[in-house]
Amino acid sequence: ADNAGLNEIEVIMSYGEPVSVDISTLIETNINSGVYRGFVDIDPDNTIENDGIISPLPGDFIITTYSDPTDEWGNPTDFSDEIPYGGTALVGEISGTWIASESPYFIFGDLNTNGQALTIDEGVSIIFLGHYLTTIGGNLDINGTTENPVRITAREGRFFAIDLHGISTINHCYIENGDGGFNAYNDISVLNSVFSECGYALQLRGTTATIDSCEFIGNSQAGIHTYNLACSYTISNSMFRENNMGYFGDNTSHVTISNCVFVHNTSVGLSLDDVDINIINSLIAYNDNNGI
Numbered sequence: 001a002d003n004a005g006l007n008e009i010e011v012i013m014s015y016g017e018p019v020s021v022d023i024s025t026l027i028e029t030n031i032n033s034g035v036y037r038g039f040v041d042i043d044p045d046n047t048i049e050n051d052g053i054i055s056p057l058p059g060d061f062i063i064t065t066y067s068d069p070t071d072e073w074g075n076p077t078d079f080s081d082e083i084p085y086g087g088t089a090l091v092g093e094i095s096g097t098w099i100a101s102e103s104p105y106f107i108f109g110d111l112n113t114n115g116q117a118l119t120i121d122e123g124v125s126i127i128f129l130g131h132y133l134t135t136i137g138g139n140l141d142i143n144g145t146t147e148n149p150v151r152i153t154a155r156e157g158r159f160f161a162i163d164l165h166g167i168s169t170i171n172h173c174y175i176e177n178g179d180g181g182f183n184a185y186n187d188i189s190v191l192n193s194v195f196s197e198c199g200y201a202l203q204l205r206g207t208t209a210t211i212d213s214c215e216f217i218g219n220s221q222a223g224i225h226t227y228n229l230a231c232s233y234t235i236s237n238s239m240f241r242e243n244n245m246g247y248f249g250d251n252t253s254h255v256t257i258s259n260c261v262f263v264h265n266t267s268v269g270l271s272l273d274d275v276d277i278n279i280i281n282s283l284i285a286y287n288d289n290n291g292i
Contacts, residue, residue: 002087003250005031006027006028006030007027007028007036008025008027008028008036009025009026009036009066010023010025010026010066011023011024011026011038011064011065011066012022012062012064012065012066012067013040013054013062013064013065014062014063015054015056015061015062015063015067015085015133016022016056016057016060020049020054020055020056020113021042021049022049022051022052022053022219022263023052024038024040024052025038025052026038027062028043032183034072034085039102040052040053040054041053041054041125042054042055042056043055044056044057045111046223052281056085056086056268057085057086057265058085058086058087058089058103058104059084059085059086059103059104059125059127060084060085060086060147061082061085061155062082062084062085063077063080063081063184064080064081064083064102065078066078066079066080067078084104084106084127084129084198086101086104087102087104087105087106088103088104088105088106088140089106089108090105090106090107090108090111091107091108091109091110091111092109092110092111092112093112093113093114094111094112094113094116094118095113095114095116095117095118095138096116096118096119097118097119097120097121098118098119098120098121098123098124098126098153099124099243100121100122100123100124100148100178103123103124103126104124104126104127105124105125105127106127106129107127107128107129107130107132107134107159108129108130108132108251109128109130109132110132110133110134110135111132111133111134111135112134112135112137113136113138114137114218114264115136115137115138115143116137116138117138117139117140117166118130118136118139118140118141119140119142119143120140120141120142120150120202120233120284121143121150122143122145122147122148122149122150122172123144123148123149123150123259123273124143124144124150124151125150125151125153126151126152126153127153127154127155128152128153128154128155128159128177129155130154130156130157130159131158131159131160131179132159132160133155133159133160133161133162133163134159134161134162134163135165136162136163136165136166136168137166137255138165138166139166139167139168139169140164140166140167140168140169141168142168142169142171142172142173143171143182144171144172144173144192144193145171145172146172146192147171147190148226148241149172149173149174149281150172150173150174151173151174151175152173152174152175152176152178153174153175153176153177153276154176154177154178157177158177158178158179158198158199159177159178159179160178160179160180161178161179161180161181161182161183162178162180162181162182162183162190163180163183163185163231164183164184164185164186165185165227166186167186167187167188168181168182168184168186168187168188168189169188169189170188170189170191171190171191171192171193172191172193172195172228173190173193173194174194174196175193175194175196175198175201176195176196176197176198177197177198178198178199178201179198179199179228180199180200180203180232181198181199181200181201181202181203181219181227182202182203182282183200183203183205183206184203184204184209184223185200185206185207186205186207187204187206187208187209188204188209188210189210189211190202190209190210190211190212190214190262191210191211191212191213191214192212192213192214193214193215194214194215194216194217195214195215195216195217195219195223196215196216196217196218196219197217197218197219197220198220198221199219199220199221200219200221200222200225200248201216201219201221201222201223201224201232201243202216202223202224202225203224203225203226203227204225204226204227204228204231204233205223205226205227205228206228206231207228207230207231207232208231208232209226209231209232209233209234209235210233210234210235211224211233211234211235211236211238212234212235212236212237212238213236213237213238213239214223214239215238215239215241216238216239216241216243217239217241217242217243218238218242218243219233219243219244220243220244221243221244221245221248222243222244222245222246222247222248222271223240223243223245223246224240224246224247224248225247225248225249225250226247226248226249226252226255226275227250227253228251228252228253228266229250229252229253229284230253231252231253231255232254233252233255233256234255234256234258235247235255235256235257235258235260236257236258236259236260237257237258237259237260238260238261239260239261240260240261240262240263240269241261241262241263241264241265242264242266243266244265244266244267245264245265245267245268245269245270245271246265246268246269246270246287247262247269247270247271248270248271249270249271249272249273249275249277250273250274250275251274251275252274252275252276253275253276254265254274254276255276255277255278256277256278256280257270257277257278257279257280257282258279258280258281258282259280259281260280260282261281261282261283262282262283262284262285262287262291263283263284263286263287264286264288265287265288266287266288266289267287267288267289268287268289268290268292269284269285269287269290269291269292270291270292271292272292
């Protein structure tokens with residue numbers, strides 16, 4: 001209520017897995033201003049709750065909640081907001097090398113390399129904070145490893161897509177929650193990677209593509225979609241399961257699929273529309289409608 005002094009409110013801060021909780025007191029900036037401000041100390045080694053000191057790790061989201069007992073209509077209401085902690089914030093033009101010590105990379109808007117190359121080192125985590133498009137005009141190298149893969153995801157909902165116009169080499173990458181996943185308009189090699197919960201997880205438009213030892217799981221349109229009448233695509237040693245379509249070939253020539261598994265896809269294992277394809281030593285079974 002309005003009074004001659006400055007009012008105070010308490011907000012609850014939560015963060016991390018498992019969730020840690022702390023309480024901070026905010027003080028009104030001016031009498032009856034309705035604007036409150038406070039300061040929070042951060043100590044990564046602190047383990048005490050409710051002492052006004054928080055200890056988030058890079059990549060955590062700090063969620064602040066204020067419970068208003070009576071809003072302007074007299075009803076109790078909770079107000080919440082969240083901010084990412086640590087890492088690197090990006091929007092606009094990008095290039096160079098992304099490294100694990102500056103990870104996670106938080107994406108706050110559309111990104112574009114403007115023709116420059118981008119290298120992503122092992123252990124990097126990329127988190128989209130909205131429905132944003134990334135356009136890689138130069139070459140892309142993703143250098144994940146078995147122990148330290150590169151991870152690309154979205155905080156809530158889905159990011160739009162990552163368009164690849166240069167030559168791309170992707171190794172040990174986990175990508176999820178993208179409408180378009182990777183859209184490759186040039187030559188690409190994808191090895192030891194996992195695509196899940198995307199729309200069209202990997203779209204191939206370039207002249208050559210090598211896909212080996214990958215998994216495509218739970219994508220709402222297709223694990224791989226190809227469209228090029230002058231191409232040479234090789235897909236081998238890969239798993240397609242629980243997608244709408246495992247593979248969708250549309251007006252595509254010279255596709256070889258070998259030693260792959262297509263199971264439990266909700267529409268078809270492989271959808272072929274004017275495709276020159278050679279399928280070798282692959283399992284196509286238990287798809288909900290048709291195998292091919």
